[in-house]
Amino acid sequence: MIRTVVAVATKELHQILRDPRTLAILLLFPAFMLLIYGYALNFDLRDVRLAVQDQDRSTESRALVSAFTNSGYFQLVGYVDSDEEITALVNRNQARAVLVVPSRFEQDVRSRRPTTVQVIIDGDNANTASTVMGYAQAIVAEFSTAISLRATPLNSPRASIALEPRIWYNPQLRSTLFLVPGLIAFISMVTAVVSTALSVVREKERGTMEQIRMSPIGPMSFVLGKTLPYLALSFVAALLILVTARILFDLPMRGSWVLLCGSILLFLIGAQAQGLLISSIASSQQVAFQVALLSSFLPTFILSGFIFPLSSMPVVVQGISHIVPARYFLVVLRAIVLKGAGLAAVWEQLVWLAVFSTVALALASLRLRREWS
Amino acid sequence: MRRVLHLVRKELLELRQDPRLFGIVIMAPIFQLGVLGYAATTDVKDVPLVVMDADRSAPSRTLLARFEASDNFKIVGVVDSTDQIDRWLDRGEGWMALSIPPDYGQRLQSGEPATLQVVADGTDANSTNVAMGYARALIAGYAQELAAGSQAQAAPPVSVEIRVWFNPRLESRDFMIPGIVALLLLVVTTNLSAMAIVREKEVGTLEQLNVTPLARWELIVGKLLPYGLIGVIDVILVLVVSIYWFEVPMRGSVPLLFGLSLVYLLCTLGLGLFVSSISNTQQQAMLTTVFFFMMPMIYLSGFVFPIENMPAWIQPVTHLIPLRYFLVIVRGIFLKGVGMETLWPQAAALLAWGVVVLTLATLRSSKRLG
Numbered sequence: 001m002i003r004t005v006v007a008v009a010t011k012e013l014h015q016i017l018r019d020p021r022t023l024a025i026l027l028l029f030p031a032f033m034l035l036i037y038g039y040a041l042n043f044d045l046r047d048v049r050l051a052v053q054d055q056d057r058s059t060e061s062r063a064l065v066s067a068f069t070n071s072g073y074f075q076l077v078g079y080v081d082s083d084e085e086i087t088a089l090v091n092r093n094q095a096r097a098v099l100v101v102p103s104r105f106e107q108d109v110r111s112r113r114p115t116t117v118q119v120i121i122d123g124d125n126a127n128t129a130s131t132v133m134g135y136a137q138a139i140v141a142e143f144s145t146a147i148s149l150r151a152t153p154l155n156s157p158r159a160s161i162a163l164e165p166r167i168w169y170n171p172q173l174r175s176t177l178f179l180v181p182g183l184i185a186f187i188s189m190v191t192a193v194v195s196t197a198l199s200v201v202r203e204k205e206r207g208t209m210e211q212i213r214m215s216p217i218g219p220m221s222f223v224l225g226k227t228l229p230y231l232a233l234s235f236v237a238a239l240l241i242l243v244t245a246r247i248l249f250d251l252p253m254r255g256s257w258v259l260l261c262g263s264i265l266l267f268l269i270g271a272q273a274q275g276l277l278i279s280s281i282a283s284s285q286q287v288a289f290q291v292a293l294l295s296s297f298l299p300t301f302i303l304s305g306f307i308f309p310l311s312s313m314p315v316v317v318q319g320i321s322h323i324v325p326a327r328y329f330l331v332v333l334r335a336i337v338l339k340g341a342g343l344a345a346v347w348e349q350l351v352w353l354a355v356f357s358t359v360a361l362a363l364a365s366l367r368l369r370r371e372w373s
Numbered sequence: 374m375r376r377v378l379h380l381v382r383k384e385l386l387e388l389r390q391d392p393r394l395f396g397i398v399i400m401a402p403i404f405q406l407g408v409l410g411y412a413a414t415t416d417v418k419d420v421p422l423v424v425m426d427a428d429r430s431a432p433s434r435t436l437l438a439r440f441e442a443s444d445n446f447k448i449v450g451v452v453d454s455t456d457q458i459d460r461w462l463d464r465g466e467g468w469m470a471l472s473i474p475p476d477y478g479q480r481l482q483s484g485e486p487a488t489l490q491v492v493a494d495g496t497d498a499n500s501t502n503v504a505m506g507y508a509r510a511l512i513a514g515y516a517q518e519l520a521a522g523s524q525a526q527a528a529p530p531v532s533v534e535i536r537v538w539f540n541p542r543l544e545s546r547d548f549m550i551p552g553i554v555a556l557l558l559l560v561v562t563t564n565l566s567a568m569a570i571v572r573e574k575e576v577g578t579l580e581q582l583n584v585t586p587l588a589r590w591e592l593i594v595g596k597l598l599p600y601g602l603i604g605v606i607d608v609i610l611v612l613v614v615s616i617y618w619f620e621v622p623m624r625g626s627v628p629l630l631f632g633l634s635l636v637y638l639l640c641t642l643g644l645g646l647f648v649s650s651i652s653n654t655q656q657q658a659m660l661t662t663v664f665f666f667m668m669p670m671i672y673l674s675g676f677v678f679p680i681e682n683m684p685a686w687i688q689p690v691t692h693l694i695p696l697r698y699f700l701v702i703v704r705g706i707f708l709k710g711v712g713m714e715t716l717w718p719q720a721a722a723l724l725a726w727g728v729v730v731l732t733l734a735t736l737r738s739s740k741r742l743g
Contacts (some may be wrong), residue, residue: 025660033668040687041678049681090538091715093701096681120536124708126545127415127499128679134506137579168462170495178498188667194663198656205576285575285655286568287394292659293560294401297667298553302409307677309500311468312418317411331465338496345463 008225014200016229026195026233028188031240037183038249043175045131047075051095053086054079058106064117065368067143068099071137086120096122097132109147162244169338170195177252180245182306185326188238188264189271189300195230196275200368201282209371219368223361227272234268254340263336263346266353267329271296273360274325279366300326328352376587380595388599395603398565399490402557402607406614413549415677417503419447423458424465426451430478436489439515440471445507462494469493469504481519505639538706550621552676554611558634559641559670564602566645567594567662570738571652593735597642604638609712615707624710633702633720639727640695647730650738670696695726 016023050068054061068074077095080086089095100118110114119136123129170177191284203209212222220335239261245251275292282288302308303317304326310318321327335341343350388395424438426433440446449467452458461467470492491508496712499728500536570592573579582592608631615621644666653656672678673687674696680688691697700720705711713720 005551006492019654019657020659025664029664033664037668037672037685040673040683042682043678045679045682049680091705091709115508116534118534118536120538123539124704125548125679127548130503130506142720166490166492168492168494168502170498175498190668194659198659202656207534217631283391283393284572286565286572287391287653289396289568289659290394290397290401290561290564293564293663293667294405297560297663297671298405298409298556301671302412302553308415309417309497310411311421312414312416317408320408321412334496335463335465339463341463345460362563373409 001218001221005224005228007051008217008222009228012226013229016233023233026191026230027237028240030191030237031244032181033187034183034241034244035248038176038180038245041176041179041183043127043179045128046133048073048097048132048135049077049095050074050208051077051086051089051098052079053081053098053100055103056101056105060106060109064101064105064140064143065099067139068136068142073132074278075140079159090120090122093122096128097136098124127302140367141287146296176249177338178334179307180249180251181337182304182330183291184238184241184245185267185304185330185333186300186306187241188234188268189326189329190296191237192230192234192268192271193275193278193292193296195234196227196272197278197282197288198285199230199276200279201285201288206287213372219365219372223276223365223368227276231265231268232271234272235265238264238268251337255342259343259346260333260336263329263332263350263353266350266357267325270325270353270357273357273364277360277364277367280364280371299324303327305330322352323356325353325356328356376585377591377595377598378586380535380591381598382582383595384599388603398561398603399606399610402561403610403614405557406553406611407618408548409553410550410615410619411481413546413553415499415545415549417500417507418445420445420469420500420504420507421449421460421467422446423450423452423470424448425453425455425470425472427475427617428477430672432478432481433473436473436515439511443506443507443511445511458492462492465494465496467494468497468501491516511632520584546619547621547708548704550615550619552700554615554701555637555703556671556676557611558604558607558637559696560667562600562638562641563645563648563662563666565600565603566596566642567648567652567658568655569600569646570649571655571658574653575655578725586662589738590735592738593646593731596646596732600645601638603637604642608634608638610632621705621707625706626712629712630703631708632701633716633723636720636723636727637695637699637702640699640730643730643734644695647734647737650734670694671696675700692722695723698723699725 004133016026052065052068054065065076065151068075074097077089080098082090086095086098098120100120102117104114105115105117107113117140119133119140121129121132121136200209217225242251242260246253274295278291278295280289282291300306303321303324305321306326310321310327313321332346332349332353333344339345398580424437424440426437437448441448446469450461451463452470457473458467458470458472461470471488472492474488474490475489477489482574487575489512493505495501545688573582587595612627612630616623645662648658648661648666652661669690670676673680673683673691674694675691676696680691680697683691701719702716705716
């Protein structure tokens with residue numbers, strides 16, 4: 001059995017090595033992608049494009065505008081005069097927020113009459129809009145406090161309850177630290193599924209499956225021999241991504257390397273088993289490709305907790321997310337890397353991953369066994 | 374033209390022979406949109422909160438009741454000591470821990486300021502930011518009420534009135550679903566056409582096509598049309614699901630959106646044909662599509678990650694991505710109700726992209742083998 005596995009694996013390895021383009025894509029491209037996307041992706045919003053409609057044109061109104069521009073969050077794109085201009089700017093995405101300062105602003109402020117400024121926010125991206133809203137509220141509140149301090153220098157204590165926040169694991173709240181583990185999981189998942197999804201069906205389509213069936217290779221050795229080379233390849237690729245992340249993005253490593261490597265292997269086995277299962281069911285390479293992408297690309301991106309918090313999803317969708325292996329892997333990866341958690345904290349997720357891999361492998365070999373007889 | 378029609382007929386016959394493929398291509402987008410549409414939300418609600426109440430007084434229970442009643446928080450655990458908080462956060466079962474000091478009630482009653490401690494898991498920086506905002510607002514509101522009870526407070530000198538356009542309730546779903554529609558169309562149609570020519574190469578039937586008087590452009594058009602038909606069916610289905618099932622507000626013109634979706638299909642199908650023409654095996658075609666085209670598109674198009682947040686050297690790259698333009702179009706028509714007068718630059722870019730990639734595909738699909 002072992003000898004036949006080695007024989008099949010060697011043959012597959014030869015085939016991979018003969019096609020340097022495929023080899024390069026599978027081995028080096030994942031790390032390269034992390035390099036680009038790691039820089040590109042972040043949620044830390046800076047330089048929000050702000051337009052200003054200043055109906056007052058006074059010292060105070062200019063002070064408020066510079067409070068916005070000096071905050072580092074807003075970047076002034078220009079002054080507008082009419083409401084039509086505001087609409088045009090926002091519709092063309094040239095401004096994300098518009099500050100409207102009413103006439104008599106200075107008069108009101110100096111005579112200590114309460115006044116209101118308006119901030120219009122483009123809400124199409126709800127996430128960005130909430131952040132922008134928070135910035136605007138904070139800046140105006142600060143401006144307002146400065147004015148009341150100017151009026152009554154003796155500040156009486158106001159809030160009776162103070163909040164002392166402490167952020168663990170990622171004190172500067174850098175979104176990169178959150179996104180990079182997600183990228184690692186996503187890239188490894190897609191690489192692993194894609195690399196095995198065509199393996200069996202290709203032999204079927206080319207007619208070489210008949211030859212394999214005639215040879216003394218059983219379905220088990222065939223499966224192992226087919227996947228082991230790709231498993232090794234994906235594992236090396238995953239380690240390369242991790243090293244890249246540590247060098248370029250200061251990704252910490254607070255837990256145990258052994259546990260991490262074990263979890264990566266378990267995850268990759270599951271992902272390849274999924275690819276293999278698809279390959280054994282599909283009628284043609286086209287079908288296999290379609291199913292592989294539909295089952296790995298978007299679900300891993302959206303249903304794994306990579307970007308969208310699982311706890312905000314409807315309960316039914318949370319249930320469906322349990323068939324996405326990246327969901328478990330991401331919890332494990334973030335826990336080991338960012339939190340320094342040990343086996344005690346992540347064993348449940350690892351058990352789920354193992355269950356997924358076993359079921360997928362069992363289904364794939366059942367399917368193949370039928371093919372053999 | 375008759376030769377093209379024959380090729381179209383051959384392709385359609387082949388599709389009929391593989392009913393599984395047809396089923397996948399039609400059903401999968403609806404099913405995926407149905408699930409992913411619900412999942413893709415950046416709204417933060419039901420933040421799992423762990424509380425440690427060292428005071429156990431009436432005021433501390435009132436405060437906890439506030440958190441309990443809020444839609445934003447969900448108390449998942451009550452612990453007795455600080456070290457127990459570690460375990461909740463390490464496992465990721467609690468995102469945030471609120472600890473109330475033993476003298477909290479006493480201090481409030483004697484009018485002294487009290488301090489609450491909040492520990493948050495910072496791994497999900499984005500959600501943590503939002504959750505901290507919720508906690509601050511909740512406590513500030515509560516504190517203000519307490520203060521108002523003892524003495525009337527003057528209105529702040531400058532207040533701000535926020536108006537959110539296009540999406541006043543800040544539903545992230547309305548923003549995400551148009552994006553998912555664009556992505557699903559990309560995944561399904563590009564995959565289909567990416568295999569179109571290389572499959573004939575691999576199976577050996579391309580040689581048979583080569584001995585026919587079929588011209589290169591006829592080959593491309595003949596492959597494009599049947600897949601285009603599937604694409605059109607998919608466009609109609611996903612638009613119907615978004616508008617009638619998810620009730621994404623449709624403020625613009627449906628015919629315009631449909632028309633521009635066809636231009637987008639030209640790009641996605643053309644891209645697939647191009648990949649197909651430069652690949653030797655179906656595996657190569659698959660890897661090239663996934664790694665060189667799909668991944669950049671999903672990350673660099675502005676689907677979730679705002680382009681304006683990206684470093685200056687990456688931003689120009691995003692202009693090469695057709696999905697970027699189509700996203701502006703779909704979201705613009707759905708949420709802002711804008712028309713061609715605003716969207717013409719995006720539409721022009723999309724059309725140009727489609728024409729260029731189809732031309733490249735035609736030029737590259739040499740009739741020779743190897």
